[in-house]
Amino acid sequence: MSERTGRSRVTRWGVPIAAVAVVAAAVGAGPVIAAVQGEPTLPTRTAQQLLADAARAGQSGGVKPMSGTVIQTASLGLPGLPDISGAGGSSPAALLAGSHELKVWYGGADRLRLALPGRMSETDLIVNGDQVWLWQSETNEATRIKGVDRGTESKHASALPSATTPQQAAQEVLSRAATDTVVSVSNTERVADRPAYQLVLAPKDSASLVKEVRLALDGETFVPLRVQVYAKSAAEPAFEVGFTSITFTPPAAENFTFTPPAGAKVTERNADEPGEQDQARQERQRKLEGDLKVVGQGWTSVAVLPFSVKDLGANAAQKADGEGEDATAVATALLGSAKQVSGPWGSGRVIQTKLLSALLTDDGRLLVGAVTPEKLQEAAARG
Amino acid sequence: MSPAEKISPNHTITATRPSVTDQVDAVENDTSSLDTSTTEVRSSGSGAVNAVGFTKRHNFLFSEVSLTFRRPRNLAMLGVLVLVPVLLGVALRTFGGPEASDGAPGIFTQITGNGLFLTFAALSILVQLLLPVSVAVVAGDSIAGEAGIGTLRYLLSVPVGRTRLLLVKYANAVVFCLVAVTAVALSSLLTGLLLFPAGPITLLSGGTIPMAEGLLRIGLVVLYVTAGMAALAAISLALSTLTEVAIGAIATTVVLVIVAQVLGAVPQLAGLRPYLLSSWWNDFDGVLRDPVATEVMGQGLLVFAAYTVIFGSIAWARFNGKDISG
Numbered sequence: 001m002s003e004r005t006g007r008s009r010v011t012r013w014g015v016p017i018a019a020v021a022v023v024a025a026a027v028g029a030g031p032v033i034a035a036v037q038g039e040p041t042l043p044t045r046t047a048q049q050l051l052a053d054a055a056r057a058g059q060s061g062g063v064k065p066m067s068g069t070v071i072q073t074a075s076l077g078l079p080g081l082p083d084i085s086g087a088g089g090s091s092p093a094a095l096l097a098g099s100h101e102l103k104v105w106y107g108g109a110d111r112l113r114l115a116l117p118g119r120m121s122e123t124d125l126i127v128n129g130d131q132v133w134l135w136q137s138e139t140n141e142a143t144r145i146k147g148v149d150r151g152t153e154s155k156h157a158s159a160l161p162s163a164t165t166p167q168q169a170a171q172e173v174l175s176r177a178a179t180d181t182v183v184s185v186s187n188t189e190r191v192a193d194r195p196a197y198q199l200v201l202a203p204k205d206s207a208s209l210v211k212e213v214r215l216a217l218d219g220e221t222f223v224p225l226r227v228q229v230y231a232k233s234a235a236e237p238a239f240e241v242g243f244t245s246i247t248f249t250p251p252a253a254e255n256f257t258f259t260p261p262a263g264a265k266v267t268e269r270n271a272d273e274p275g276e277q278d279q280a281r282q283e284r285q286r287k288l289e290g291d292l293k294v295v296g297q298g299w300t301s302v303a304v305l306p307f308s309v310k311d312l313g314a315n316a317a318q319k320a321d322g323e324g325e326d327a328t329a330v331a332t333a334l335l336g337s338a339k340q341v342s343g344p345w346g347s348g349r350v351i352q353t354k355l356l357s358a359l360l361t362d363d364g365r366l367l368v369g370a371v372t373p374e375k376l377q378e379a380a381a382r383g
Numbered sequence: 384m385s386p387a388e389k390i391s392p393n394h395t396i397t398a399t400r401p402s403v404t405d406q407v408d409a410v411e412n413d414t415s416s417l418d419t420s421t422t423e424v425r426s427s428g429s430g431a432v433n434a435v436g437f438t439k440r441h442n443f444l445f446s447e448v449s450l451t452f453r454r455p456r457n458l459a460m461l462g463v464l465v466l467v468p469v470l471l472g473v474a475l476r477t478f479g480g481p482e483a484s485d486g487a488p489g490i491f492t493q494i495t496g497n498g499l500f501l502t503f504a505a506l507s508i509l510v511q512l513l514l515p516v517s518v519a520v521v522a523g524d525s526i527a528g529e530a531g532i533g534t535l536r537y538l539l540s541v542p543v544g545r546t547r548l549l550l551v552k553y554a555n556a557v558v559f560c561l562v563a564v565t566a567v568a569l570s571s572l573l574t575g576l577l578l579f580p581a582g583p584i585t586l587l588s589g590g591t592i593p594m595a596e597g598l599l600r601i602g603l604v605v606l607y608v609t610a611g612m613a614a615l616a617a618i619s620l621a622l623s624t625l626t627e628v629a630i631g632a633i634a635t636t637v638v639l640v641i642v643a644q645v646l647g648a649v650p651q652l653a654g655l656r657p658y659l660l661s662s663w664w665n666d667f668d669g670v671l672r673d674p675v676a677t678e679v680m681g682q683g684l685l686v687f688a689a690y691t692v693i694f695g696s697i698a699w700a701r702f703n704g705k706d707i708s709g
Binding site for chain 2: 008009012013015016018019020022023026069073099115117119120121122124126133135137139140142245252254255258259260261262263264
């Protein structure tokens with residue numbers, strides 16, 4: 001090959017290389033721009049000041065109207081889950097793995113819309129004053145929920161299988177902060193392209209599987225923007241829910257109006273008098289609560305409840321709906337990966353994921369906690 | 384890029400060798416009656432004469448496209464594509480829509496209520512494999528097929544720059560994408576309107592839009608899916624410049640599509656999903672949301688553009704340095 005053709009070949013292949021470089025630059029532009037902008041610096045605040053400010057912001061006039069996109073990512077390290085992360089994406093079990101998107105429109109205390117897009121499907125929860133609608137395109141069903149108190153956001157959201165807004169998750173985390181936690185605050189975070197404070201809660205007890213819980217609050221409005229749960233075994237968060245984009249402008253009014261489309265199955269449901277299915281579910285829950293015992297406290301508390309594999313099978317047979325199937329599939333997959341253990345307390349099988357351990361004893365107890373399996377065995381001996 | 388490969392704004396060949404071009408043009412004008420017969424000769428495999436035929440101004444792309452749509456193989460693929468919505472519609476009409484409790488995607492239950500939904504259902508099925516395969520056949524064949532039967536040498540023996548030849552080949556593939564997607568949409572529309580009632584469309588978000596706007600949104604879907612298929616055509620074209628065996632380029636494209644879809648289905652590799660071409664094809668359902676999911680679909684179009692630019696430039700670099708021995 002002559003020198004000339006050699007050079008022209010270099011120039012020629014330079015074009016695709018340049019194309020790749022341009023695309024890579026465009027993909028990586030976000031982080032680079034953020035790095036160039038430098039870390040945002042907000043006035044320093046202690047954890048206490050921050051929480052007080054957040055509480056005050058929450059009390060005075062509530063959260064500002066806003067809209068945005070929430071992404072929930074779970075990498076709990078569940079062993080070999082069967083095909084439940086399929087395209088639908090709105091099955092509760094599907095939320096155990098992968099990442100899921102939730103659209104939020106918030107127009108004030110009594111106006112809220114949550115949309116969970118799936119492939120060729122969507123689940124919507126629309127709250128407009130005393131009008132509360134749950135729309136499921138997959139089944140073409142519109143459910144009007146009556147008798148919902150204003151402002152009980154958590155109640156609304158529980159109707160959507162995966163609807164965990166950062167607000168709810170934040171409350172959950174804050175209620176756990178106690179004497180057994182190391183709390184620190186940083187003021188240089190950037191979430192959803194907004195400067196944010198980050199509250200880091202790390203458990204002191206070494207038996208906990210949780211390394212730390214991080215809560216990001218918007219620097220200006222103190223709206224919780226992101227919650228991350230880090231496991232000790234991984235550098236990436238095991239669970240994360242947070243805004244990827246947020247704008248504090250009042251969303252269009254159309255978002256909060258809903259008329260059931262023609263041909264849809266319309267049902268009415270009273271929030272206080274749930275349907276048959278829910279009643280059965282609540283009964284189970286009540287029964288469960290009666291049997292539930294908690295050993296230990298704080299981060300390393302372990303829940304003990306009576307349980308056997310047979311029950312699980314019977315339960316699944318009872319409910320032939322998709323949810324039951326999913327639950328059974330998950331349970332079977334989990335049991336398949338269980339390790340046999342034994343100790344002075346008896347013997348059983350242990351399942352460990354990044355954040356949770358579960359011990360199923362042969363004498364019919366189930367112990368669950370965000371702790372190491374050793375701690376569970378300790379609890380089994382005590383309980 | 385040598386001057387001979389530059390394309391002037393009105394898409395004629397830059398006259399670097401004016402005497403030759405003029406001669407060819409002159410010959411053409413005299414023998415324009417020969418034009419059709421020569422193209423047909425090439426389509427049947429031996430292309431010795433056609434070199435003159437297509438240099439006629441503006442006609443290069445046209446002759447390529449008409450070649451593509453005259454090949455029985457391509458017509459058969461289009462026929463299959465068109466048949467799928469018809470079969471789907473007839474099956475739903477005969478046996479009734481699935482019950483919601485069957486676990487069938489809700490979109491199928493909606494077809495029986497509104498024929499327009501057949502378009503979305505058919506496209507969401509076909510975009511998985513059948514559309515990509517037919518696009519791969521046309522784009523993968525474009526260079527390798529000509530190289531394989533020896534006609535590429537004749538194509539290049541006239542003063543048509545390689546860049547222009549490649550652009551025409553790609554444009555031809557894109558035209559095929561558009562025709563294939565439009566054919567599917569039209570056949571679904573026709574079947575849907577004939578077999579099922581039609582009316583205002585219920586969006587996935589629960590809102591309702593008038594039928595005219597529904598048709599407009601179907602148009603948007605066609606354009607979006609075409610863009611997605613055009614990106615695949617760029618990959619296929621790049622593969623086509625690497626080999627002289629057309630079936631190799633076609634098969635590799637299909638395998639890549641399947642691999643991408645498998646990777647996209649593995650939950651542990653969820654982080655990979657936004658970078659895969661195939662995971663964006665289905666996002667045309669964004670037009671059925673309220674408000675329209677412009678953000679997601681815009682990202683999809685950017686991904687398509689990125690794939691097109693990268694693989695288009697690879698095809699260009701490879702094709703310009705390719706040793707064509709015939």
